[in-house]
Amino acid sequence: MLNPSRITRRRFVAGSASAVVGAAGISRLRQAHGFESPNERPTIGVIGCGLRWDKRVMVANASYGLGKQFPKYGDVVAVCDVDQERVQRAGEIVKGWAGPSPMQCSDYRRVIDDKSIDVVHIVTPDHWHAKIAIEAMLAGKDVYCEKPMTLTVHEGKLVRQVQEQSGAVFQVGTQQRSSRQFIQAVAMIRDGRLGTIRRVVCGIDSSPQSPPLKTTPPPAGLDWDRWLGPAPKSGYRFQGGASNIMKQWSNGHYEFRWWYDFSGGKLTDWGAHHVDIATWGMGKTETGPVMIDPVMVEHPVEFKNGYPVRNDCYNTATRFLINATYDDGMLLSIRHDTDNGILFEGTEGRIFVNRGKLAGKPVEELKQNPLPEGALEAVYKGQPLTDHVENFFAALKARRDPVSDVASHHRALTTCHLAGIAARLGRPVKWDAEAEEVVSDPQAQGLLDRPKRSGYEIEM
Secondary structure (H helix, E strand, C coil), rough: CCCCCCCCCCCCCCCCCCCEECCCCCCCCCCCCCCCCCCCCCEEEEEEEEEEEHHHHHCCCCCCHHHHHHCCCEEEEEEEEEHHHHHHHHHHHHHHHCCCCCCCEECHHHHHHCCCCCCEECCCCCHHHHHHHHHHHHCCCEEEECCCCCCHHHHHHHHHHHHHHHCCCEEECHHHHHHHHHHHCCCCCCCCCCCEEEEEECCCCCCCCCCCCCCCCCCCCECCCHHCCCCCCCCCCCEEECCHHHHHHHEECCCCHCCCCCCHHHHCCHHHHHHHHHHHHCCCCCCCCEEEEEEEEEEEEEECCCCECCCCCCCCCCCECCCCCECCCEEEEECCCCCCCCEEECEEEEEEEECCCCHHHHHHHHCCCCCCCCCCCHHHHCCCCCCCHHHHHHHHHHHHHHHHHHHHHHHHHHHHHHHHHHHCCCCCEECCCCCEEEEECCCHHHHCCCCCCCCCCCCC
């Protein structure tokens, strides 16, 4: 079934797009270069049409969302969501972009089985990511999957196996890998500006809590059973009046991330971003920690044997300090109570980076001693710097790995998943990074995967 030499149905011209020098002095790809011809534009099917894709599915004039970037490089020909209101609104949005109305459906298999579709953009809740991604790759499609790539360590191993054997181009939506300040931070580390890295701190903020939520009929048009999919059978829970982006507490749209059935809380929400950059900067993208220690973890509910004892409110960790130690003694701390961002500490200096800044004495010293020419591009896999979506489409043309590839993200996300397992069990977990197995703890080993609901298993 799997063919390592598979190429997509469309013929992409090999080679990277031409580079130009931007005002900041770094190489930039020309916008949409190489995708002007209709014969070169891949077709795109979107699975999941919530606010990460385009907030206008909720609020008519909102600008937030990644989906609007894709029509620069390809044609969105299908939108899929189990919420009829969202999929209809998505159809209107796409029609406004391109003119023709896309195919609209609630069953993602219609997108997977459509041989005219080249690329699948996965924007579903976390518990659906692996199953859809694997089936898309097996159907000969390339994938852009929003973070976190998986719900479990085991799923990550399966996605990596299928990607390697199928040759699919797969970009994980950890867009910080395409942000200049993060690339520059990693380039500084590789150039020795911090000396030997000893400690890294990822500040990812605390998680919200909810009141007890009663079960209630799901909104009209929402196929709740299909939304649950691989997750355990449970009732829809809702209460209005929250101060969050959704103005509600629930176990559905957006708020799913605070329930272990569907996500991993902040550890796989912001953790999927910052631990990813930390792992990249530490040079640990081909390995993992040997010990994960939940120094301090608070949950809003009691846990027993790694599972919450009640299911009527948010249950992911709210406050935490979790240390991951590597075999060379390097320490990665994941915590809620520091500035959101990543602090790299080395023998010769320290720097702090987040989405708003890159700071520290080594950064100031760049004015007198800049990085060597090409240092940023070398970090960016030798590719011209660009935005994350364009990097994906350039990778499609060249049939190469994009900057946020499956294998390296799987390693970073494994650290997040292990942190969640240690937090749920309330004890340290030893990890064999080479075998990718827990050491001498069958209960923790059992949490590397989660059973799928009948009819929603991952089939390969």
